[in-house]
Amino acid sequence: MxxxxxxxxxxxxxxxxxxxxxxxxxxxxxxxxxxxxxxxxxxxxxxxxxxxxxxxxxxxxxxxxxxxxxxxxxxxxxxxxxxxxxxxxxxxxxxGNGFNIKNKKSLLIGAGIGVAPMAFLKSELDKRGIENLFACGFLNKNEIPNNINIDKIYTDDGSYGETGSVLNYTERLINQFKPEIIYTCGPYIVLKTIAKTAQEYGIEVQVAMEKVMACGIGICRGCVIDVKKEGKIVNATVCKDGPVFSGSEVVWQ
Ligand SMILES: Cc1cc2nc3c(=O)[nH]c(=O)nc-3n(C[C@H](O)[C@H](O)[C@H](O)COP(=O)(O)OP(=O)(O)OC[C@H]3O[C@@H](n4cnc5c(N)ncnc54)[C@H](O)[C@@H]3O)c2cc1C
Ligand code: FES
Known part of the structure; x- marks a missing residue:
């Protein structure tokens, strides 16, 4: 193995x-x-x-x-x-596992450098003709990477797009776009908040987690998080079982 x-x-x-x-x-x-x-x-x-x-x-x-x-x-x-x-x-x-792409109206939310896997996901959804909206938050306009295809941009200082954290707009995005699934990547607090909001709206959510890693292949157990499986709380490695998890299975701290 x-x-x-x-x-x-x-x-x-x-x-x-x-x-x-x-x-x-x-x-x-x-x-x-x-x-x-x-x-x-x-x-x-x-x-x-x-x-x-x-x-x-x-x-x-x-x-x-x-x-x-x-x-x-x-x-x-x-x-x-x-x-x-x-x-x-x-x-x-x-x-790692990657996103489990579903043929469902998709809202993609990235924050900061978490934009990277979301941009790849957007290109995959576009290739398959799956309707999607890609929203992303940055601290300011200078942090937005060149030549990136994002539908809605938010900046903390209002220097580009709408002002404030993308988290302030999550409910509005859900109410206006009416996604059937949300995919997200960004800092822990962003993932936790979006997972909670998605759950409140009864929308499936997949989160791409980050943890400091050692082996990267599931051996050292240095990157474990708690997840819920069949009513029990068990360990999962972010590097091998993840980095993508269902937002509802993660035990958020
Ligand atoms: C699955 C996964 C995907 C990632 N994708 C990207 C990506 O697309 N682009 C990108 O820029 N970074 C990404 N990262 C984070 C990236 O791995 C770290 O920034 C990098 O390892 C830092 O290495 P370094 O030697 O420069 O810094 P170090 O000297 O190792 O660390 C500098 C600082 O960064 C923090 N840090 C180190 N590793 C991580 C980590 N994994 N998560 C959070 N904080 C960390 C440390 O705590 C320390 O404060 C990803 C991490 C994971 C686990
Ligand atoms: S980094 Fe070793 S198990 Fe994940």
């Missing part, structure tokens, strides 16, 4: 790297062959000497190219930012 997982390690070439907003960068890599990737799945990148690989959601996937949208935080992301076109990097993936 571990061998099966290790097969997913690839040495890949960076085909593009650029700053796409005040606080995010895009890195595009060429895979040696085409692989299937579901929106919501992630890859983890070996960062030059750091023991733990760093996980990143797939932002787009087309043919043998994968795009990752990332924010610089510490040593790992600073290393990724320093890469140049033509450099070789070591990735594993695709990892």
């Amino acid at each position: 571990i061998q099966e997982k290790i097969k997913k390690i690839y040495k890949v070439k960076v085909s593009r790297i650029e700053k796409v907003s005040s606080n995010s960068h895009l890195i595009e890599i060429d895979l040696p062959f085409e692989i299937d990737i579901k929106a919501g799945q992630f890859i983890s990148i070996y960062c030059n000497g750091l023991t733990l690989r760093r996980p990143f959601s797939v932002y787009y996937h087309s043919g043998n190219k994968i795009g990752i949208l990332f924010k610089e935080r510490g040593k790992g992301t600073s290393y990724i930012k320093s890469l140049r076109t033509g450099d070789l990097i070591d990735i594993t993936g695709p990892l």
Whole structure:
């Protein structure tokens, strides 16, 4: 089983790297062959000497190219930012479960860097002709990545779109768009609030969770969260059982 997982390690070439907003960068890599990737799945990148690989959601996937949208935080992301076109990097993936796409009128809500897997999901829904609305919140207009296809934008400081957190608009979005399912990714508080609101409206919701990860493949148990299964509370790993969970199964803290 571990061998099966290790097969997913690839040495890949960076085909593009650029700053796409005040606080995010895009890195595009060429895979040696085409692989299937579901929106919501992630890859983890070996960062030059750091023991733990760093996980990143797939932002787009087309043919043998994968795009990752990332924010610089510490040593790992600073290393990724320093890469140049033509450099070789070591990735594993695709990892995790991904969104379980339903043929239902879909509301997509992203916040901050959580926009990345939602943009991929939107492109998948569009390909399948599933009606959707993609709403996203940022701190300000400078944080909005270039060339991104978002239907409704909210900024905390009102510098673009409507003013305030996307959370202030969730109920309005539900009442106006009348989704049958909500998919979301962003900070924990955003996921928790949207899951609760969706439950109040009786709407199915899928949340893409984030946890600091070590192995990334379900072995170390470093990324467990509590979920409800058949009336019991059990552990689930964000890296392997997730990162996408039903909002109603997560035991929110
Ligand atoms: C499934 C998944 C998907 C992700 N997708 C993206 C993505 O698309 N784009 C992106 O920019 N980031 C994403 N992240 C977060 C990304 O993995 C971290 O920002 C990265 O590992 C930080 O590495 P670093 O060495 O630069 O920072 P570190 O030095 O490791 O950490 C710097 C700071 O960031 C915090 N941090 C580190 N890892 C995480 C994490 N996993 N979640 C929350 N905070 C963290 C640390 O607590 C610390 O405060 C994702 C994380 C997960 C688990
Ligand atoms: S990071 Fe090791 S089990 Fe999830």
